Amino acid sequence: MSSRKKGLEGSKVRGLIAAGCWLLLCACSDTTLYRAGRDYFPLIPGSEWRYQFGTDTTYLSVDSSQQVIQGQTCTVLYRNFAPEYWTKGLTEVRKFFVLASGYGETLEARFGLVYQLPLVLGSVWQDEFFDTLLVRGDTIYFSHSLAGRVAAIEAVSTLAGTFYDCYRLDFQEQVVDPETTTTQFTEWLAPGVGVVKRQTSAGDELLIEYKR
């Protein structure tokens, strides 16, 4: 009798534990900590991305060797075989911006902030550069600013698949040299992949292949 009672109690406990586990599993759809632990801009040597932009294809690859630019060790990213120089720390990702005037004089050559890390919904950042240059006897006021904002967390579908927990980043870039050019673009960054979609006024650039 006593062993039968113990058996019944045991099965009740097991049932309660199973019900608790089932409830927990059903409730598990929160991915806040998943996003907190993922790399949204991996620059792994040898990685390759292929994007479709209308009928054109953009090809990106990370070089296996690094270079030193202005005393900073940076990763070389080839965009359609043209080099771009990036630095990545724990709190930011910077790109080496090189802009020249119509006469060929260098207006800007520096590492500018592109992404503030870690990405958190609602966070904003801005990078500004000002300079006054003398070009062929004329004084030119030059400025370059890039403002970014983490606007949303979305799922993105491309030919490479569906990517979940993507951050949508809205950017506004302004160059004054001395004419003002303002461009707006949006990027979607997927965990462990990087940019999966880029939207500009000219159209959408979508990831079609990623290799690492």
Add this chain to the structure above:
Amino acid sequence: MLVALTLVLVSGLDIGGHVGAAFPTGGLERAHGTSAILGASLGYSLGRFRGELAYDYTGLPGRQASSYHLSLHEVTASLGYEFLHRPGWGIEVAAGVASGFAQRSLGTGQESGWPNAFLIGLKFVQREGRSRLAAGLDNRLFIANRSGMGLAVIADLFSIQAGVGYVF
């Protein structure tokens, strides 16, 4: 009769607090540093078994000088078993489930959620009079059912804790 029943129910009940160090792993270590963990617990012992309801708080800072911060509040229900049970001490293994509130913030940015976790622990326990001391290791495996990916461990928080309790 009521007093006797109350005494029976209360005997084995303990209440206490604990402190420790939390070490983010499983991807979290990329952007988060080590932090202190603070908590309070309510336990009920019955022989080698002990059920516990605990609250824990930890605030993980960013890895570099940054205003980034991850706050984690959790309520844990666990069941422990002293596989080594001696009159004054024992070694306990515990397993449980945890549910909590997580908030990430950076400047004006803020995102929050309700993560869930499985907990496993190993503790050394010492009992003397009305005091109960415990020191050991806890590992929280955060799980999520990601769209299109299925159920998976998404983060891991390992901690070393020590606590003291008053036994009624």
